[in-house]
Amino acid sequence: MVSFRRYWFLMWYFRSPLIAFGEDALSHLDQNICSRAFIVTDAVMRDIGHLQHVIDRLQGSGVVCDSFAEVEPDPGVEIVQRCAARMQEFAPDWVIGLGGGSCLDAAKAAWFLYERPDVDLAAVTPFETFGLRNKARFVTIPTTAGSGAEVTAAAVITDIEKIRKMEVASFELIPDVSVVDPWFSSQLSPRLTADTGIDAMTHAVEGFTSTFANDFSDALCLHAARLVFEYLPRAYHKGMHDPEAREKMSNAATMAALGMGNSHIALAHAMGHSAGTVFGLPHGRLTGMFLPYAIEFTAKGGAGRYLELAHGLGWAADDEAQAANMIVLALRNLLREVEQPLSLKEAGISKEDFAANLDSLCDRMEMDSALATGRRFPYREQSMHLFEYAYEGKSIDF
Ligand SMILES: [Zn+2]
Numbered sequence: 127m128v129s130f131r132r133y134w135f136l137m138w139y140f141r142s143p144l145i146a147f148g149e150d151a152l153s154h155l156d157q158n159i160c161s162r163a164f165i166v167t168d169a170v171m172r173d174i175g176h177l178q179h180v181i182d183r184l185q186g187s188g189v190v191c192d193s194f195a196e197v198e199p200d201p202g203v204e205i206v207q208r209c210a211a212r213m214q215e216f217a218p219d220w221v222i223g224l225g226g227g228s229c230l231d232a233a234k235a236a237w238f239l240y241e242r243p244d245v246d247l248a249a250v251t252p253f254e255t256f257g258l259r260n261k262a263r264f265v266t267i268p269t270t271a272g273s274g275a276e277v278t279a280a281a282v283i284t285d286i287e288k289i290r291k292m293e294v295a296s297f298e299l300i301p302d303v304s305v306v307d308p309w310f311s312s313q314l315s316p317r318l319t320a321d322t323g324i325d326a327m328t329h330a331v332e333g334f335t336s337t338f339a340n341d342f343s344d345a346l347c348l349h350a351a352r353l354v355f356e357y358l359p360r361a362y363h364k365g366m367h368d369p370e371a372r373e374k375m376s377n378a379a380t381m382a383a384l385g386m387g388n389s390h391i392a393l394a395h396a397m398g399h400s401a402g403t404v405f406g407l408p409h410g411r412l413t414g415m416f417l418p419y420a421i422e423f424t425a426k427g428g429a430g431r432y433l434e435l436a437h438g439l440g441w442a443a444d445d446e447a448q449a450a451n452m453i454v455l456a457l458r459n460l461l462r463e464v465e466q467p468l469s470l471k472e473a474g475i476s477k478e479d480f481a482a483n484l485d486s487l488c489d490r491m492e493m494d495s496a497l498a499t500g501r502r503f504p505y506r507e508q509s510m511h512l513f514e515y516a517y518e519g520k521s522i523d524f
Contacts, residue, residue: 272322274383325410
């Protein structure tokens with residue numbers, strides 16, 4: 127018998143929610159699949175009418191609704207606990223997260239506590255079984271095109287007491303259904319379109335180059351990267367007047383997250399998480415800004431998959447170094463096109479603020495789980511140089 131063992135990837139799984147996508151994907155809610163829905167969102171979603179839009183749809187098919195519209199950016203444990211307490215009172219059979227990444231993360235974590243009030247969120251790991259779904263199914267409705275939280279297994283929650291971000295991760299947190307209706311993201315401002323859209327690109331590139339990449343994640347990440355290169359500038363410049371670009375960006379963001387969620391992320395996210403905690407800038411703006419530096423650093427170590435990525439994008443490159451240069455150039459052009467900062471200095475961080483926080487930036491980055499699946503690990507001196515180069519906007523030469 128022929129053994130294929132040495133050619134095979136170790137046995138693994140591909141995980142995904144049921145995804146309703148395309149024009150009026152929200153009509154999935156008409157199918158009478160629940161009786162009591164609890165919607166977790168924020169004040170912006172309530173004030174611009176998105177919450178009522180979803181409630182009307184649900185009530186139209188006889189669903190009893192309640193909502194919690196108090197999620198804040200980078201939600202803390204206290205908000206999640208308050209939301210879960212409201213859920214316990216209402217006793218829904220569907221929990222719906224509606225909004226950007228913060229709302230979906232808060233909804234995931236609150237739903238977890240609704241199911242398992244006996245478990246401390248800080249103790250949740252992907253290595254345990256929690257028996258979720260005894261009380262409710264979990265549904266996400268993303269209103270941005272980028273975070274990808276609508277399909278992933280993790281929620282980032284801020285532990286205010288310890289001033290840190292904790293990743294609540296369990297494969298059971300992957301939503302049952304994700305409703306990816308481009309109508310919501312067509313309402314986004316250009317700035318939010320760019321901040322979130324460039325995060326989708328970072329998920330696509332890091333998902334493709336992570337050491338956990340596999341055939342399934344490759345296909346999703348590659349096509350998502352193609353879509354973002356083509357449609358993000360159109361979505362940014364034309365807004366709601368280009369529904370095709372909005373739809374493609376919605377699909378690209380969900381596909382990139384599905385690819386990344388089934389492989390993992392890497393250095394640009396480790397740097398972005400760290401700088402996000404220290405400087406409070408939006409996640410996507412930072413990860414997108416750091417991505418070219420992360421690629422340069424990884425390629426300098428001869429460790430990337432950039433030739434495969436460039437060829438997959440249809441670009442002629444002869445070797446890893448040339449491919450990495452082409453990708454970095456294309457990414458920096460895209461960042462310019464959608465008026466994103468290319469350096470921490472351009473992002474508005476003062477020299478003094480940067481210098482005072484450099485050690486903290488390195489400490490936080492080196493502790494980030496995203497580094498574990500990168501292809502080149504920076505030593506302390508390199509970590510400092512990475513941030514210094516990214517501050518000044520210098521290409522990585524080490
Ligand atoms: Zn991200």
